[in-house]
Amino acid sequence: MFQVALTGLLTGLALIVAVGAQNAFLLRQGIRGEQVLPIVLTCLLSDVVAITLGVAGLGVVLERWPAVLPVAQVLGGLYLIAFGVHAAMRAWKPGKLDAGEGAALTPGRAVLLTLALTWLNPHFYLDAVLMLGTVANSFGTDRWWFLAGTLTASLLWFFGLGFGARLLRGLFARPAAWRVLDSGIAVIMGALGIGLLAH
Known part of the structure; x- marks a missing residue:
């Protein structure tokens, strides 16, 4: 059981420790020290829901109705490009980039942005639901230990990134x-968005 949980932990870390829209947003807000806890909790709860559904068998549903993924790709691609353009505008006007300046995010807006960056990204479904769900179910009755390992990975990563980013302040x-x-975030968001639309 421990070995299965460890496999889940390492697999989960391998998937989420990557430069993506969600992580870039969390990093920026962590450095700013702005609405970090709501963002971290939203990221974590999203993983809990998606991975648990994948382990419970939702991956099979998405495999039977693949038309859901292209729709998510288009919506996600457009959203990521728009987010990238917004980051580029912030980079163009550095006077608004200081942590103490500019309009601060409210908790509600921070949660909504995090939900959009997470759930409009088709890779989130592929990784959290299909891939992790498939791997977990290969362990049979021990799949729930695999789930525990992956959720531990999410917990460690999101809290570590969100609250550890302040060391860069x-x-x-x-x-x-x-x-x-912000220039880097703009490039990442734009590239991810174009990549999603291209596929």
């Missing part, structure tokens, strides 16, 4: 550093 006291970060 000194570096990002200068607007130029925010310009670089």
Whole structure:
């Protein structure tokens, strides 16, 4: 059982420790120290729901109705491009990039943005529902130990990234550093969005 849980932990980390829209957003907000807990909890609860559904068998449903994924790809691609354009605009005006300036996100808006970046991304379904669901079910009755391992990975990663990002706050006291970060986020979001639309 421990070995299955460890496999789930390592598999979960391999999937979520990647530069993507959700992680880039969490990193930026973690550095700003703005609405970190609501974002972290939203990321974590999204993983709990999606991975649990995958382990419980929703992966089979999505495999039978593959038309759901292309629709999610188009919506997700457009949203990521729009998010990237917004990040590019922030980078273009560095005066608004300081953590103490600009319009702060409300908890509700932070949660909605996180939900959009998570659930409009078809890779989220492929990874959390289909892939992890398939791997988990290969362990038979021990699949729930695999689930426990993957959810532990999500817990460690999101809390670590969200609240560990504050260690970089000194570096990002200068607007130029925010310009670089937002430029990188714009490129990542744009590339992901174009990639989703292209496929």
